[in-house]
Amino acid sequence: MGDPHGVGIVGLGVISRAYLNTLAQHPRVRVVAVADLDAARAAAAAATVPGVEAVSVERLLHHPEVATVLNLTIPAAHAEISGAAIDAGRNVYVEKPLTVTFPEARSLMDRSAAAGVRVGCAPDTVLGTGTQTARAAIDSGLIGRPLSASAVMVTPGHERWHPDPDFYYAPGGGPLLDMGPYYVSALVHLLGPVRAVIGAASRLRDARTIGSGPRLGQRIPVEVSTHVSGVLEHADGALSTLTTSFDGVATTAAPIEVQGESGTLAVPDPNNFDGEVRHLALGGPGWRVLEPGAGYVAASRGVGLIDLVGADEARPPRASGAMALHVLDVMTALLRSAAEGRRVELTTTVARPAPVPLTPAQEWSR
Template structure:
């Protein structure tokens, strides 16, 4: 099937946003690139934050109560802090609306399970970040793996290592409170990318470390303030996949500098350098035995642009087409179960089996050109070409 003309009308989906902190700007900016998304209101318990975002992006301001009651809104995007993701998500479901949450889905699997169960009872959907695995770089890597470019995946590495978020975030305390830490903060990007590439995880082994009990903020406006550290700040271990592949992973807020690639996959035929899964693009390289690394063109999915909100857009199109959405609650729950297992493994000194088994999300269609006029058609229909 070939596209034969401009999209004249998009069956838009009403969207509300609860939580107007740092990440909300990226969602609002990205949403403008997806015609299916109709932002009907932004809300925050701190009203000035929501009013500021409403003015900045030219969207309506609403109170949280009004947003939940608005009949024109079908999906609410939950951008609150991790500690209340499930609490707010349940409020959204009880209001009869679908919910798309920032990562992680919850701070524990017990919490997150209650959210999925509530959605099932009401016949509603749960979506969850990250959606970076829908970017052109990660989708191209998925295409290469599925096409057998590296042979059978055997092993790999995944590393997120940094000195800590108190260097740049204006209010970083929640990163070091219960529900925070490098694994729950950055692990979703890496583990989601790996599940997208090679399928679900079967079991986990891990070791964790809390290097300091307090940390000094060096960002503004709290420069010089001390914050307590309640969680492990260095988490390392091994992911054993249902496919048989074994991946070494480490996430840390305690590493001044390093030289590891974000993700490397090693197969029976070749090795693949996968770009930073916290971004939608990046350089892909592949090397076969005896050969140098060769750059691979990004040719599958969206290669560039402001793509935050692509997971919400896919969920909106999925509602209209009555198909599964890709950044699903089931996928996010699996990732949370895996992340939770690292601390459990470290505490008990044993492997932890992973019970959930989500299917890999469907690949996005191959896109040659993307712009605001054609993206909605291609997003929903080109996959059937």
């Protein structure tokens, strides 16, 4: 895909700094240009990385040195910007979720296939040593046949810290579409694709108050469910329970637990790249911490794009559009199940991505 691989970034909000920190110094890629609706914000970001241009979105999409567009816009703009990049013959790597609606995502993937370009999508946190070490343990038979899993995310809401949290409570937001991709992606890496779901959802209140920044005290409307629970039926028969909430305060539950016939794994927060994986064997003396045995060591946001650049026919991208499409199918099916009061079968499946061998930072970051 070219070396160094030219990248253009559209959308320079809070998360863009984490991506720039990873990509700006990486020898396999070169950040060529950045664009944002706020031209001053684009100029400020460009000034932090030598050789980067601040340009219009249209110029970036057709820039001759941009091979891949990194789409960091708000979820409502994901389909439009990613589609325009595909139409311009560019590969796309997009922040989660892939799009706001499943039909948009399906159309996007069809367009990318027709255009012969690649699509990748966050989260790439599941490629770190946390989730990957847990996956390696499961694949090795450490807990026997996996039977079930639980995944729990409870917070009081992002408006407490984010200065512009509106999109978290607009269509495409909410705890499931915002945070669910981390947990559902991890569950698919750990236990494989999902065939059907049963969901329930609620909304605690119809407005939220911004707790920081220049809009402190401003009330914003809530248009989505803010607590979603569900059961995921995996293709191999395992069952996962999922809870995502912007209505609670905290939880003592492990972010993810996987139960098997002969043991249990406590898996770290998939919103992070690393963390302790703990194992309790049937009849064993107690919990023990597993040494990191797989994954990109000391990884950071953007490693999924690096993985995409290095993929080929023999090893497809791990943080792929196909994975993101399936994850979105799971999440939108949960919301549909909650609305309709019935079990919903999925229309997609996906192969578990290739596991990530233990890869020291000096190897993946070069």
